[in-house]
Amino acid sequence: MNMKFLPAASLKDWLDLLRSHGTLIAPVKEKDGFIAFRPDPDFEDITLDYQNTVRPIREFFLPHSETLFNFETVQNGFDIERNKPEEPLVIFGVRLCDACGLEALDRAFSGKYTDPYYTERRKNALIISLFCTEPHPACFCEGVQKLMTGPKGADILLYPVEGGFLADPLSEKGDKIIGESKKLFKEPDAEQLKAKDAMVEKAVGAQSCIVDFSLLPEKFKELPPSSPFWREEGEGCVSCGVCSFLCPACQCFSVQDISDGKSGKRVRCWATCQDCRFAKMAGGIDPRPEKGERHYHRLSHKFADAPARNDMIFCTGCGRCIRYCPSHHDVLETLKKFLEYEEVKP
Amino acid sequence: MDKSKNLRETAKTLLSEGAVKSIIGYKKGRFPFYLQPAIIKDPEEAASLVFTPLSRQNLVSFIKKAAKPVGVVVKGCDLRSLVDLLQEHQIGRGDVRIIGVTCAGVLKGDALEHDPRFKPAEIKDVVEDDGRIKVITSSGEFEMPEDSMMEKCRSCSVHAPYLYDDLIGGGEPGKAPGPPAYPGVEEIEKMTPGEKRAFWLDMFSRCIRCNACRQACPLCFCEECVMDEAKPRWVTAEVDPVENLFAHLIRIYHSAGRCVSCGECERACPVGIPLSLLYNKAAKEVNELFGYNPGVDPEAQPAMLTYRLEDPECKSCLGGRNL
Amino acid sequence: MSKAEEKEKTENAEKHEWEPKIVGFLCRWCSYAGADLAGSSRIEYPPNVRVIRVPCSGRVNPLHVLRAFRKGADAVLVAGCHPGDCHYSEGNYYARRRLDVLKELLEFIGIEPERFRLEWCSASEARRFADVITEVTGQVKKLGPLNPKENKNG
Structure with missing residues (x-):
């Protein structure tokens, strides 16, 4: 799969196209400087100026609390109504560490035992990562998962380079998505590819890992x-x-039944x-x-x-x-x- | 005077003479911009103790589980929570050796990460120099502006502890503090009810119920928290702005008249909810209504555990007025 | 709130004949007896109050008040013996301290002051009890429901 170049000026158009694939979720800076992923933001509100969000994107796949089903007592038992599936998600600006976290969740929720709620969301989601050029001194993603040199978990990885982004399709799905909007993408030149390699090297050098x-x-x-x-x-x-x-x-969770005695809901919450x-x-x-x-x-x-x-x-x-x-x-x-x-x- | 050196010597003497079994202090970790709590038992370990403008954490939270008698390093503000524990008989005065430190103020949690002049990776050390906070980086020394200090430090009236067994950093012992300034409370009070609701629900929509506020609080010492109770379940574990707000209100209410505005809950909150505003509001009302300032007099009775005949009537009560 | 919104709200309220839900914690010795007397004296007052009998106003944990609001109450009333008249000598003095602070906190998070009320009402003050209920109901009706969209489960 080939890397393509997306000029910065085309980012808005591309994101608008992506909105047709599902709910767009992107990092937004709030009034007090707090940065979090928010659904369906205006393009002007999306920020690329962040090291990482405080809350990882796992909450969109395994929500902090999620109603598994509603129930109601009827004659001779219960009526159970499962929550309806949601719109597919398109998450933009995910750091590699968060994307890789989904790989871990996949093993827990879509591996030997399949959780329908998680699996459905994950299957329909599109993850677009943004390369982390300035890792925090406390970061060690290269040391533990080799993420800087061998990214995983995302469908497309964007490297911010002069004038735009180098888009690296990491999955078939990502490749298809880039293919769908060919007009916006260009072939990268050697300079850009060189800049990308230098960026990766610098980011790797900024991290320290003291454990084997x-x-x-x-x-x-x-x-x-x-x-x-x-x-x-x-x-x-x-x-x-x-x-x-x-x-x-x-990925730990606990389950609570919240009811008024006659009807209620079963909620899964993080633990x-x-x-x-x-x-x-x-x-x-x-x-x-x-x-x-x-x-x-x-x-x-x-x-x-x-x-x-x-x-x-x-x-x-x-x-x-x-x-x-x-x-x-x-x-x-x-x-x-x-x-x-x-x-x-x- | 070098506070860290002074502190190490005192700690070493206390431990080797057997005056205390353990000492709770601060130590440096791998990163020059964070300090960690150090709970030491061996006189040799005293060499790891430091006191810098990064000594943010209120170490009083660790007293209950430490081997007694325990020495604890406290700033003037932390001391107030210790006084409250003494008031509520959670610890005996004989079991705690108060190592008070004079403090010129500590940095906000994110002050160093968001300073445009340097990057976190460049920081080598953070030191106090004659009341000013200096950051030593690979690209030079920088003085931190006053607004990089924690809110409570900027209106602090307890730079020197007023109750201690050992005083680190010299200077005059402090005086019993007056009520704090309750920064920011008035601004919220001026909002309309609708604005207030919108503000708080927006803030609490960030809450992930990690309970860091409760766990870090030196005064949350209940064996079983009402928030965790299953029967009756006062609060569900569900994350929902209204539920989150109500869960916090319970804690805020429970600490009214006890909370000493140390700001530990807000410091511990990973998502930046301005919890101090709520706690300060409760403290302000307790002070205005009943003239009580918590964490000052170890012999005093916390405001909510007592009453006076001449307490003001509730503002909502007609107090015998005919309709 | 804009004028149009306010108008819409009033209209909606009229359409569905919205009635406020008021939870009243009444002290068993004074206020509950006062309410009882109001009933047996055939004094009329709005039927919006749901009475919970408590042994003393000092028994009312602020948690109960919060819970009532959380479960959908539009207003909460706590009523007990007049200061000095408490059956247990001092319960209402404690209640006064606690609920005073609670009221300020509620106001701080945006629950209008009219929605929470602490009243002293003796066993003989049936008229007063009826008047309090009438007044609170009127005030809350004007304010409208508390968080109409709020999730009431749990």
Whole structure:
């Protein structure tokens, strides 16, 4: 599949064309400077001036809370009404870390077990990524997923170059979409391709990764969650849900029935493994009562269980859990210390 | 005086003499623009402690779970939440060693990321120099403007703690503070009801219910939060602007008369909801109606746990007036 | 709100004969008895109030008030014994403090002050009870429904 050049002046026309494929979702800067993906924005409101949004795009595929169905009691039982499928989504300006997060969600919701709600949205969606030219120092997407040099998860990847964008179709669907609006795209020249390579090299150089992820699965087998290492690790945690709720690859949820006794709805909401109630069971048993044990739970799931079961680390290196953590807990620092830790045997 | 050095020496002495079992302070991590909480038990670890204009976090939140007696590094503003815990018998005065630090103000969470003069990757260190905040970067030194400080710092009246066991940073001990300035509250008060509703619902449409505000709050110490209760389920886990707002109102109401406006909830909020406005509003009313300023006198009774016969009548009450 | 919108709102309200829902938390010793007396004395007042009997105005957790609004109340009334007359000596003093602050908070998030009311009403003040209900109903009718589009489940 060939790379094409989209002049900056044609971006509006192209986005207008894309709107015919579904609801356009793009980053918008709000009055107080907060940047978030919003559905159906005016072209003038779309911003390209952002490192990354605080909230990843996962909320459009696995919404924070989603009504699975409505129910009503009738004679001899229930009437159940499933929510209708929505318009397909076209998401523009997705960073590679967020696009890669969808790959992780795919494995959880469209793999061995298929979740119809997620799968339908994902199947119909078009993801257009925008290359991240200035990663935040806390980013490590190249280190964990090789995203800068081997992008995945998106249908089209745009590299911002002088005068426009280089559009790289990463999937068949992306290629088709570019093909449909041939008039807007041009063949790239050698200069542009060279600029793109330099951009990738610079972005890779701006990141640092201090952990060899391949050693983690074995190490997690060695140290149980009750180890003093994890106890100490958890001490500075406030036990909120920032790290998991802002993670593009986290996928835990809980289900609540909200009803007035006669009719109601079943709602699926995000859940966080850092919550002290996360593992609590009927009868009062709690296998993860301490903060450190819950850290172990989260990290072992992402870096040991997921590669074993799903052939992919469930972390995309977006750095949000470091940047937005109230304690600025650093996941890489933790993993590095973990790899170096030797338990003192009594 | 170098506060960090002063702090390390004090911490080392306290730990090696056995005056405390653990000390809660700040340490540097991998990034020069973030500080992390440090909970240390070994005198040798005292060398990792620092105090800089990035010492934003209110460490009082970690006291309950720490090994006692515990030493805790507090700024004047954080001290007020500790005083509240003493008032509410959540901790005994003998179990806590108050290591007070004089503070000239701390930076807002995103002040360094959004400064056009330098990039986060260029930052080498952030230091306080004679009351001013300086950022040392690979491209030179920059002084941070006053509006880069947290809102509470710009109207701060507790630069030096007024209750402590050790005072770091020297200078005169502080005086018991008066009521804070409640910045921003008046602007909202001036809006019409419709504007207020629109403003808050818009803000709370961002909320993802991560509970960082509650978890970071030093005064949210309930074993089981009313927001988590399943029977009755006062608040659902559903994200919906109205539900989000009501969930927050419960917490705000619960902290009225106790909240010391430390701003930790707003600092912890990843999506930038101006929570301080709501908490400050409650604090302002408590102060205006009952003349109570929380977190000052360890012996005082929190406003909502008491009453006076001469309390003002509720504004909505006709108070015996004939219709 | 523009004049046209306001007109439309009034018209709509008239069309559907919208009636405000008012939740009244009444103290068992004074105000509930007052309401009872209003009934047995055949004093007329609008039927918009849904009464919840509580042991004391001090029993009313601000959470109850928030919940009532969340569940679709257009106004909430809390009524108890006059200060000094509390059956439990001091319950209404606590209630006064709490609800004073709550009222300010409600106003701050945009719930009009007329929608929340704390009243003292003794067992003999049947007329007063009826007058309060009449007044609140009238005020809220003028304001219209609280968040008409709001989701009322949950």
